Amino acid sequence: xxxxxxxxxxxxxxxxxxxxxxxxxxxxxxxxxxxxxxxxxxxxxxxxxxxxxxxxxxxxxxxxxxxxxxxxxxxxxxxxxxxxxxxxxxxxxxxxxxxxxxxxxxxxxxxxxxxxxxxxxxxxxxxxxxxxxxxxxxxxxxxxxxxxxxxxxxxxxxxxxxxxxxxxxxx
Numbered sequence: 001x002x003x004x005x006x007x008x009x010x011x012x013x014x015x016x017x018x019x020x021x022x023x024x025x026x027x028x029x030x031x032x033x034x035x036x037x038x039x040x041x042x043x044x045x046x047x048x049x050x051x052x053x054x055x056x057x058x059x060x061x062x063x064x065x066x067x068x069x070x071x072x073x074x075x076x077x078x079x080x081x082x083x084x085x086x087x088x089x090x091x092x093x094x095x096x097x098x099x100x101x102x103x104x105x106x107x108x109x110x111x112x113x114x115x116x117x118x119x120x121x122x123x124x125x126x127x128x129x130x131x132x133x134x135x136x137x138x139x140x141x142x143x144x145x146x147x148x149x150x151x152x153x154x155x156x157x158x159x160x161x162x163x164x165x166x167x168x169x170x171x
Contacts (some may be wrong), residue, residue, distance in 0.1 A: 046145050046146075049145065050143060050145055050152070050153055051153075053143055054143060054153045054155065054165060056089070056111050056112075057085070057089070057111075057120075057141060057143070057155055058155060058163055058165065059111070060077050060089045060091055060109070060111050061077060061127065061155070061157060061163050062163070063091055063108065063109055064076070064077040064091045064108075064127065064129050065129045065133050065161050067091070067093075067108055067129075068129035068130060068131055068133060069129075069131065069132065069133045071093065071131075072131045073093050073094075073095075073131060074093070074094045074095075074097055074128055074129065074130060074131065075091060075092070075093055075094065075108065075128070075129045076091070076092055076093075076094040076099050076101075076126055076127065076128045076129075077089060077090070077091050077126060077127045077128075077129075078090055078092070078099060078100065078101060078125070078126035078127075079125065079126070080110060080111075080113075083125050084120060084122075085120035085122060085141070086113060086120055087113045088110060088111055088112055088113045089110070089111040090107060090109075090110055090111075091107070091108045091109045091110075091111070092105050092106060092107045092108055093105055093106045093108065094128060097128075099125075099126045099128050100126075120141055120142070120143055121141070121142045121144075122139065122140065122141045122142075123139065123140050124137055124139060127139045127157060129161060133160075133161045134159060134160060134161050135157055135158075135159060135161050137159075138156070138157060138158060138159055139156070139157040140154060140155070140156050140157075141154065141155040141156075142154045142155075142168055142170070143155075144170035145170075150170055151167045151168070151169060151170065152167070152168055152169070152170040153165060153166070153167060153168065154166055154167070154168040
């Protein structure tokens with residue numbers, strides 16, 4: 001019978017893990033990739049927020065038009081607070097035709113603010129739908145976010161009450 005001595009009995013050891021050099025190289029490559037990925041991800045999020053805000057605005061306009069037709073009354077969409085739509089949108093039945101929410105007028109829906117992710121400019125300050133779905137005046141809304149010299153979104157309402165959206169340059 002043959003005996004193996006401890007000197008000749010070499011069993012290979014398996015190394016599980018990474019060396020410090022491998023970890024440093026991996027961290028450096030990850031850092032370089034993140035340097036390019038984070039700004040692109042931030043721009044994507046800003047674009048998604050803008051799309052969400054435009055969807056909310058067109059939803060408020062569609063609700064106002066549909067309710068005006070269904071109830072056979074004037075329905076107005078106006079800013080919730082002040083004169084800018086940044087703080088939210090109120091859709092209400094405009095009983096006295098003054099395009100301003102009075103205490104006795106029924107609120108149909110309150111839409112939340114843009115959450116600081118954008119700024120609306122509008123002309124005129126509110127939109128009133130007539131019982132047949134037409135509007136009193138053409139209206140244009142533009143939504144721009146905090147990125148400068150970027151593309152924003154514009155929503156135009158025709159006299160027939162139709163809604164059209166398109167990209168527009170923010171100043």
